Amino acid sequence: MAVILTFFFAHWFLSLFFHTFFLHRFASHQMYTTSKGWERIFYLSTWFTQGSSYLVPRAYGVMHRMHHVYSDTEKDPHSPHFFKDVWGMMMHTRNIYNSFVTRKGMPEAQFTKEYLPEWDRLDRFADHFATRIVFGVMYTLVYVLFAPSPWWYLLLPIHFLMGPVQGAIVNWCGHKYGYANYKNGDHSKNSEPWGIFLLGELFQNNHHKQGDNPNFARKWFELDPTFHVMKLMNVVGIIKLKKMVPAAVAAGHPVDKKPIAEKQVAHPVEH
Ligand SMILES: [Zn+2]
Numbered sequence: 001m002a003v004i005l006t007f008f009f010a011h012w013f014l015s016l017f018f019h020t021f022f023l024h025r026f027a028s029h030q031m032y033t034t035s036k037g038w039e040r041i042f043y044l045s046t047w048f049t050q051g052s053s054y055l056v057p058r059a060y061g062v063m064h065r066m067h068h069v070y071s072d073t074e075k076d077p078h079s080p081h082f083f084k085d086v087w088g089m090m091m092h093t094r095n096i097y098n099s100f101v102t103r104k105g106m107p108e109a110q111f112t113k114e115y116l117p118e119w120d121r122l123d124r125f126a127d128h129f130a131t132r133i134v135f136g137v138m139y140t141l142v143y144v145l146f147a148p149s150p151w152w153y154l155l156l157p158i159h160f161l162m163g164p165v166q167g168a169i170v171n172w173c174g175h176k177y178g179y180a181n182y183k184n185g186d187h188s189k190n191s192e193p194w195g196i197f198l199l200g201e202l203f204q205n206n207h208h209k210q211g212d213n214p215n216f217a218r219k220w221f222e223l224d225p226t227f228h229v230m231k232l233m234n235v236v237g238i239i240k241l242k243k244m245v246p247a248a249v250a251a252g253h254p255v256d257k258k259p260i261a262e263k264q265v266a267h268p269v270e271h
């Protein structure tokens, strides 16, 4: 049992770390810069830890930038407020994501303006059906060898779909349940105290307020563990955290400390 639990949590937290650290905070938001060598190491690690459910960084980055601009409106790729259940939202997200992976769907130019990490050869190999199956077989073998009873096999689908499952939890809960520190004009929430299991990703309300801030926590009782790992990597020189420019300053306006007024969001059906 110890082997299975260790394997499950190692897979969960390692794939989640690269999901938030590389796919979200680098590919989507460019919160730090790094050398090409380190970028490749992070890229490879994202593939290896996500394995059968690997998400192509270029497609993820574009889709996530859309999510910020269109948060909780009809053009949001994954707002929980337009779907009856989480499965319907996942399928919709998958279709948009696939159209970007295959380049059949062209994103709006504003979503490709900023740098997007690309490694086509690795993506072709990693995204191949056979590669994903090999990972699935390896996960199953761990269970065949070490699971104390077949009941444990029920955890296998989570291994197979790790990346999308973690994404769906964040997108569903983080825009539906919890409290808000800011009025962002959407339904983003901070779903505490569960954020620790999602390595900071559940501070959606804080994150939507300042999309380029590498620290997702604001209050004394909030903790974003990924940010602290990034700070350490910054100190030792692996990455360079970007200096934050408040949006108002960048736009030439004085900084307004008050929460911004609620903008008009489409009013979808509430469930
Ligand atoms: Zn969000």
Ligand SMILES: [Zn+2]
Pocket (backbone or CB within 6 Å): 024, 028, 029, 064, 068, 207, 211
């Ligand atoms: Zn984001």
